[in-house]
Amino acid sequence: MSGNRSPLAPGSMTASIQSSLEEKKSEAPLRFASFIKDNTLDLSGQGLEDKDIADVIVVLERYPRIRGVDLSDNMIGDQGASDFARLNEVATAVDLSRNTIGAQGAKDFAQSNQLAKAVYLNGNAIGDQGAKDFAELNQVATKVGLNDCEIGDQGASDFAKLNEVATTVDLSFNKIKARGARAFAKENKVAKIVDLSENQIGAKGAKRFAKNNKFLKEVNLGRNKIGDQGARDFAYYNQVATTVDLNGNGIGNLGVKDFAVWNRVATEVILSDNKIGDQGIKDFAKLNQTTTEADFNSNKIGFLGAITFAVWNQFVRMVDFSFNEIGNQGAAGFARFNQVVTKVGLSYAEIGEQGATDFARYNQVATTVELNGNLMGSRGAAAFSLLNQVATAVELRDCNIEDSAIDAIKKNRIILSLNLEDNPISEKNKIEIEAHVAQNRARYTGWAEVAMMVASLRANKGNLDLGGYSDLIPLILGLIGGGAATKQDLFSFGSNPEKSTPEKIASAKFFRKLAAERGEPSSDESKKPLEQAPSVARAKPGSSSRSR
Numbered sequence: 001m002s003g004n005r006s007p008l009a010p011g012s013m014t015a016s017i018q019s020s021l022e023e024k025k026s027e028a029p030l031r032f033a034s035f036i037k038d039n040t041l042d043l044s045g046q047g048l049e050d051k052d053i054a055d056v057i058v059v060l061e062r063y064p065r066i067r068g069v070d071l072s073d074n075m076i077g078d079q080g081a082s083d084f085a086r087l088n089e090v091a092t093a094v095d096l097s098r099n100t101i102g103a104q105g106a107k108d109f110a111q112s113n114q115l116a117k118a119v120y121l122n123g124n125a126i127g128d129q130g131a132k133d134f135a136e137l138n139q140v141a142t143k144v145g146l147n148d149c150e151i152g153d154q155g156a157s158d159f160a161k162l163n164e165v166a167t168t169v170d171l172s173f174n175k176i177k178a179r180g181a182r183a184f185a186k187e188n189k190v191a192k193i194v195d196l197s198e199n200q201i202g203a204k205g206a207k208r209f210a211k212n213n214k215f216l217k218e219v220n221l222g223r224n225k226i227g228d229q230g231a232r233d234f235a236y237y238n239q240v241a242t243t244v245d246l247n248g249n250g251i252g253n254l255g256v257k258d259f260a261v262w263n264r265v266a267t268e269v270i271l272s273d274n275k276i277g278d279q280g281i282k283d284f285a286k287l288n289q290t291t292t293e294a295d296f297n298s299n300k301i302g303f304l305g306a307i308t309f310a311v312w313n314q315f316v317r318m319v320d321f322s323f324n325e326i327g328n329q330g331a332a333g334f335a336r337f338n339q340v341v342t343k344v345g346l347s348y349a350e351i352g353e354q355g356a357t358d359f360a361r362y363n364q365v366a367t368t369v370e371l372n373g374n375l376m377g378s379r380g381a382a383a384f385s386l387l388n389q390v391a392t393a394v395e396l397r398d399c400n401i402e403d404s405a406i407d408a409i410k411k412n413r414i415i416l417s418l419n420l421e422d423n424p425i426s427e428k429n430k431i432e433i434e435a436h437v438a439q440n441r442a443r444y445t446g447w448a449e450v451a452m453m454v455a456s457l458r459a460n461k462g463n464l465d466l467g468g469y470s471d472l473i474p475l476i477l478g479l480i481g482g483g484a485a486t487k488q489d490l491f492s493f494g495s496n497p498e499k500s501t502p503e504k505i506a507s508a509k510f511f512r513k514l515a516a517e518r519g520e521p522s523s524d525e526s527k528k529p530l531e532q533a534p535s536v537a538r539a540k541p542g543s544s545s546r547s548r
Contacts, residue, residue, distance in 0.1 A: 030062060031055045040068040044095070050080035053087070060090040072097040072120070078105030085112035092116055097145065098123035103130035110137035120145035122170070128155030135162040142166055147195070148173040153180030160187035168193040172220070178205030181221075185212040197222035197245070203230030210237035220245040222270070228255030235263040245270040247295075253280030260287040268293040272320070278305035285312035297322040297345065303330030310337040320345035322370070328355030335362040342366055347395070348373035353380035360387035370395040372419075377401065382408030389414055392444075398422040403429050410436045416444055 032055055035042050041059060048056075048071060060066055069091040071084070076099040084094065085108070094116045096109075101124040110133065113119065119141040126134070126149045134144070135158065144166045151159075151174040159169070160183065169191045176184075176199040184194070185208070194216050201209070201224035209221070210233065219241040226234070226249045234244070235258065244266040251259075251274040259269070260283065269291045276284075276299040284294075285308065294316050301324040309319070310333065319341050326334070326349035334344070335358065344366045351359075356376040360383065363369070369391040376384070381396055382405040388394070394415050401423040409418075410433065418437050420430065 030059050032059045033063070036063060036066065039065055040070065041066050041091075042070045043074070044070045045073040048074040048076055048080075050077055050083065052076075053080045053083045056084065057087045060088065064090050066090055068093040068095075070095045071099070072122075074099050076101065078102055078108060081105040082108035082112055085109040085114075085116070088113075088115055090115070093118035095120040095145075096124070097121065100124070101126065103127055103133065106130035107133035107137060110134040110139075110141070113138070113140050115140065117141055118143040121149065122147045123149070125150050128152055128158065131155035132158035132162060135159040135166070138163070138165050140165065143168040145170045146174075147171065147198075150175065153177055153183065156180035157183035157187055160184040160191070163188070163190050165190065167191055170195040172197040172199070174199055176201065178202055178208055181205040182208035182212055185209045185214075185216065188213075188215055191216060193218040195220040197224065197247075199224055201226065203227050203233065206230035207233035207237060210234045210239075210241075213238070213240050216241055218243040222247040222249065224249060226251075228252055228258065231255040232258035232262060235259045235261075235266070238263070238265050240265065242266055243268040246274075247271065248273040250275060253277055253283065256280040257283035257287065260284045260291070263288070263290050265290065267291055270295040271299070272296065273298040275300060278302055278308065281305040282308040282312060285309045285314075285316070288313075288315055290315070292316055293318040295320045295345075297324065299324055301326070303327045303333065306330035307333035307337060310334045310339075310341070313338075313340050315340070317341055318343040320370075322347040322349060322372075325350050326355075328352055328358065331355035332358030332362060335359040335364075335366070338363070338365050340365065343368035345370040346374070347371060350374070351376060353377055353383070356380035357383035357387065360384040360391075363388070363390050365390065367391055368393040371399065372397040373399070375400050378403075378405035381405040385409040385412040385415070388412060391415065393417040395419045396423070401425060406433065409433060413440055413443065416441045 032041065032043060036059070041056070041063075043056065053076070056069065056071070060069070067090075069088075072095045076096060078101055081096055081099070081101045082105060084096075088094070092115060097120050101121060103126050106121055106124070106126040107130065109119070109121070117140060121134075122145045126146070128151055131146060131149065131151045132155060134146075138144070142165060146159075147170045151171060153176060156171060156174070156176045157180060159171075163169070167190060171184075172195045176196060178201055181196060181199070181201045182205065184196070188194075192215065197220045201221060203226045205224065206221055206226040207230065209219070213219070217240065221234070222245050224230075226246065228251055230249065231246055231251045232255060234246070238244070242265060247270050251271060253276060256271060256274070256276045257280060263269070267290060272295045276296060278301060281296060281299075281301050282305060292315055297320045301321060303326055306321055306324075306326045307330060317340060322345045326346055328351060331346060331349070331351045332355060338344075342365060346359075347370050351371060351374040353376050356371060356374065357380060359369070359371075367390060372395050377400045381399060381401040385405070385408045392414055394417070397419050398421075401420060403426055406425070406429045415437060418433065420433060425433075
């Protein structure tokens with residue numbers, strides 16, 4: 001590689017900055033010390049120029065704990081970028097985005113950098129030449145940000161061909177077309193993650209990229225106008241990428257259906273901000289056999305799409321339907337028919353009091369539920385809390401929840417993480433809720449210890465010698481009923497052979513069973529027939545193979 005460099009001698013730095021450094025070292029207080037937060041020096045938007053780099057270096061020398069430096073949105077040019085890279089002996093991440101750095105500055109930074117593993121030059125006009133030189137000379141940075149740098153097809157090709165270090169590359173918001181996308185995929189031997197969103201790749205480029213990609217595991221082709229054909233072809237030819245982002249590409253029902261038919265590799269798929277409707281989401285659920293995480297936010301999915309997805313889905317365990325018109329019926333129906341999804345996003349989905357109530361009443365699977373931005377109000381939040389027996393992580397930001405819901409929320413003993421930000425709740429009640437959730441977590445930890453003890457007892461075939469668990473006996477006996485509980489009680493809880501492993505025993509259902517056996521009220525009595533959910537009979541999805 002032509003980028004090999006010999007150790008730097010003191011005389012190799014510019015005379016001006018060397019002199020400035022000697023002067024600054026004796027100054028106190030330090031000019032930028034007040035901009036340190038945790039392990040980051042944040043000097044973004046401070047009007048810094050090349051001459052100010054000396055002050056920055058002094059701060060780094062005085063505070064060696066600093067690991068990140070943000071110099072974005074300033075007026076630092078080629079010389080300043082070069083000087084920082086040469087003199088930095090502390091920071092492992094540096095952001096020089098949106099300065100006045102050109103191709104020469106990018107080249108010099110890469111050649112001089114000896115420490116920074118993450119380098120961001122976004123929004124600097126380095127062009128094709130700068131991209132090429134940076135890749136050729138870089139020996140340190142494994143994460144490189146070059147978005148909005150006026151890079152075209154040649155720059156993308158050269159970067160991929162010459163890069164021997166960077167495993168994560170951001171080339172979004174550039175001028176890369178189909179030829180550049182193909183060349184990057186074909187020439188790349190090192191990068192595992194690439195962002196090519198907001199370029200001009202098109203359907204042809206998506207196809208060519210997928211055909212030539214041999215190493216990239218995470219690919220973002222968002223907002224490249226690939227359409228239905230591009231979605232189909234990418235899925236058909238993709239042999240490597242397991243995480244695929246196709247947001248904002250005008251993909252409709254046909255495109256999402258074909259993607260599900262031909263996808264054999266991508267387990268995480270982002271299809272947000274497209275034109276997918278109820279029929280498309282149903283077809284995806286019926287035909288998908290690979291994807292386990294899917295993002296469908298900001299599409300055209302209604303209540304029927306949410307319900308039929310739940311009816312047919314067999315593989316997706318995490319799904320986001322936020323910013324769709326799911327409504328009360330969709331929330332209720334999804335919860336009623338869902339048998340697979342454990343994490344669901346339903347934020348800003350036009351769900352009200354009844355929808356929140358019915359979701360909690362019928363949910364038997366989803367342990368993480370996001371309902372932000374739905375106007376369920378205090379009554380909806382209270383009903384959700386009283387009925388919820390499954391969801392342990394709940395997001396209820398911006399739901400118009402007031403103090404009147406607090407008593408009901410505090411009765412829930414299942415929720416271990418609760419976000420109530422942006423609601424008109426008093427500070428006093430916020431503190432009480434935080435304390436209550438913390439108590440739930442402590443209680444859960446205690447039950448987990450019980451579960452592990454039961455597993456140990458079963459493994460020893462009834463031997464009640466608690467061994468290393470003896471110190472936990474007082475805590476555990478208190479959790480399961482005080483002094484009335486005995487060691488034999490503990491063992492009897494583990495008598496079900498289907499729950500013989502620690503993992504199975506340490507489950508939410510097991511904890512609820514323990515609670516029920518100790519006389520705690522069951523939620524089954526509160527479960528009433530769904531009033532507003534549409535009548536949808538659940539048919540078992542067919543197991544027919546795809547024709548390819």
